[in-house]
Amino acid sequence: MTNAMDIVIKNGSTNGSVDGNDESRTNLIVNYLPQTMTQEEMRSLFSSIGELESCKLVRDKISVLPASLQALNPALQQGQSLGYGFVNYVRPEDAEKAVNTLNGLRLQNKVIKVSYARPSSESIKGANLYVSGLPKNLSQPDLEALFAPYGKIITSRILCDNISDIEVIKKLLLNGIGLSKGVGFIRFDQRNEAERAIQELNGKTPKGYTEPITVKFANNPSNSAKAQIPPPLAAYLTPQAAAATRRLTAGALPSAGRISIGKSPLFAINKGLQRYSPLAGDLLANSILPGNAITGSGWCIFVYNLAPETEENVLWQLFGPFGAVQSVKVIRDLQTSKCKGFGFVTMTNYDEAVVAIQSLNGYTLGNRVLQVSFKTNKTKTA
DNA sequence: CGACGGGACGC
DNA sequence: CGACGGGACGC
Numbered sequence: 001m002t003n004a005m006d007i008v009i010k011n012g013s014t015n016g017s018v019d020g021n022d023e024s025r026t027n028l029i030v031n032y033l034p035q036t037m038t039q040e041e042m043r044s045l046f047s048s049i050g051e052l053e054s055c056k057l058v059r060d061k062i063s064v065l066p067a068s069l070q071a072l073n074p075a076l077q078q079g080q081s082l083g084y085g086f087v088n089y090v091r092p093e094d095a096e097k098a099v100n101t102l103n104g105l106r107l108q109n110k111v112i113k114v115s116y117a118r119p120s121s122e123s124i125k126g127a128n129l130y131v132s133g134l135p136k137n138l139s140q141p142d143l144e145a146l147f148a149p150y151g152k153i154i155t156s157r158i159l160c161d162n163i164s165d166i167e168v169i170k171k172l173l174l175n176g177i178g179l180s181k182g183v184g185f186i187r188f189d190q191r192n193e194a195e196r197a198i199q200e201l202n203g204k205t206p207k208g209y210t211e212p213i214t215v216k217f218a219n220n221p222s223n224s225a226k227a228q229i230p231p232p233l234a235a236y237l238t239p240q241a242a243a244a245t246r247r248l249t250a251g252a253l254p255s256a257g258r259i260s261i262g263k264s265p266l267f268a269i270n271k272g273l274q275r276y277s278p279l280a281g282d283l284l285a286n287s288i289l290p291g292n293a294i295t296g297s298g299w300c301i302f303v304y305n306l307a308p309e310t311e312e313n314v315l316w317q318l319f320g321p322f323g324a325v326q327s328v329k330v331i332r333d334l335q336t337s338k339c340k341g342f343g344f345v346t347m348t349n350y351d352e353a354v355v356a357i358q359s360l361n362g363y364t365l366g367n368r369v370l371q372v373s374f375k376t377n378k379t380k381t382a
Numbered sequence: 383c384g385a386c387g388g389g390a391c392g393c
Numbered sequence: 394c395g396a397c398g399g400g401a402c403g404c
Contacts, residue, residue: 031401060404083400110399120402130397159398183396219397302386331387344387351399371385378386 025092026053028099029117031084033057034108036348039085046087049101050094057085086117108324108348118189127154127188129197130218133211134158134182146206147186151193158184185218298326298346299353300375303360305368306330308338318360319345323352344375 033042039057046052059081089095095116103114118124134143144156159181188194194217202215303315315328326346330339347353353374361372 029401029403032399035399056403058400058403060400081400082404084402086403113401115401117402124402128401132396154401157398159396181396183398185398187401214395300386304385329387340385340387342385342387373386375386 023088024116024119026090026095027086027088027117028095028114029084029086031113031115032110033081033083033085033112034110035081035083037081037107042085042087046089046098046102049089049098051090053088053090055085055087058082123190123192125191126217126220127191127194128218129186129188129194129215130183131186131213131215132183133213134180134184135209135211136180136182138180138182138184140184143184143186146201147188147197150188150197150200152189154187154189156184156186298348299350301345301347301353301357302342302373302375303345304342304371306339306341306343306370307366307368308341310339310343314365315343315345318363318365319347319356322347322356322359324348 028046030042030046037057039055042057043052043055046055087095087098089098099114099116102112105112105114129147131143138158140156140158143158144153147153147156186194186197188197198215198217201213203212205212301319303318306314310330312328312330315330316325319325319328324347326348328343328345330343331341332338333340345356347356357372357374360370363370363372
């Protein structure tokens with residue numbers, strides 16, 4: 001297994017790569033891309049630095065869509081973005097410049113990471129560890145320090161509780177309870193480094209710790225066998241929507257961690273969803289699909305029972321905490337300029353729109369109970 | 383107890 | 394208590 005063949009670096013014209021091109025100084029890996037970013041958008045961004053040899057956004061190819069629906073739109077045939085990709089420049093100096101200027105760039109709600117891709121190799125796969133039983137006050141540097149003796153750490157992370165409502169924040173502020181769930185991830189450069197860390201740390205109580213920790217290989221994200229969507233519903237869903245639904249079904253709340261304290265109102269997740277929307281379609285009504293999905297222009301949300309004095313900023317404040325908001329619109333009477341009682345909000349990401357609807361439908365704003373749902377196709381003329 | 387805009391292929 | 398992440402090697 002130990003093979004030095006793939007790490008040969010020479011000054012001359014030859015090297016260890018298969019195709020004879022040394023990519024070690026031109027090929028970049030880009031991580032933490034926004035979910036909605038396409039390969040062409042990625043190409044556009046990185047082309048601004050210099051000429052590209054290639055650009056590849058990695059997508060999952062697992063399809064939840066029947067072939068008949070995919071045939072409607074070629075874009076649906078591709079799986080959802082896995083949030084990372086590769087950019088290979090023609091010139092090493094451009095690659096270097098891309099790392100220096102684009103690493104850390106904020107795109108939508110993400111901060112992208114741009115770094116040199118490691119040479120593709122079997123030895124670097126499956127080097128991600130799942131660690132539990134960590135002290136709640138352990139910092140990320142602490143975690144890395146614990147694992148550093150066993151190899152080169154590529155990434156690390158400590159998971160935190162979802163902050164989905166105001167109660168959690170209150171607890172945090174009043175009691176100073178830590179966010180950490182006591183679990184984290186460590187990705188090593190090499191799998192054998194990860195294996196050694198397991199041998200040395202799993203079940204052990206590190207110095208200064210009071211409890212033993214668990215260290216094992218992290219689950220492979222590709223085979224997360226969570227609740228599946230019933231076929232009739234899946235037939236209407238985009239891959240993104242299906243994935244979001246899977247997460248919701250599994251009880252996980254997407255978009256956690258983005259919360260704006262002090263920008264009230266914040267909201268408890270609404271329990272009794274349906275009764276506030278007697279006339280609205282379901283959350284996943286077929287009337288909203290697949291038109292929105294195909295045009296890719298965002299998810300339009302209908303907001304009803306707004307007060308006559310309502311201004312646009314109210315809608316921004318209501319929906320902003322849930323994710324990327326593209327536009328808001330308060331519908332007004334042309335004569336009086338007073339709000340006619342409803343408005344529209346377009347959000348970029350389906351899963352964020354779902355959470356916003358779930359959270360805001362039934363929410364009492366002033367003395368009015370809002371009704372929030374995906375926009376339907378109703379027209380005034382009816 | 384009433385319910386789904388308006389503008390428009392754009393640098 | 395356990396906890397598996399919006400995404401790190403070309404899905």
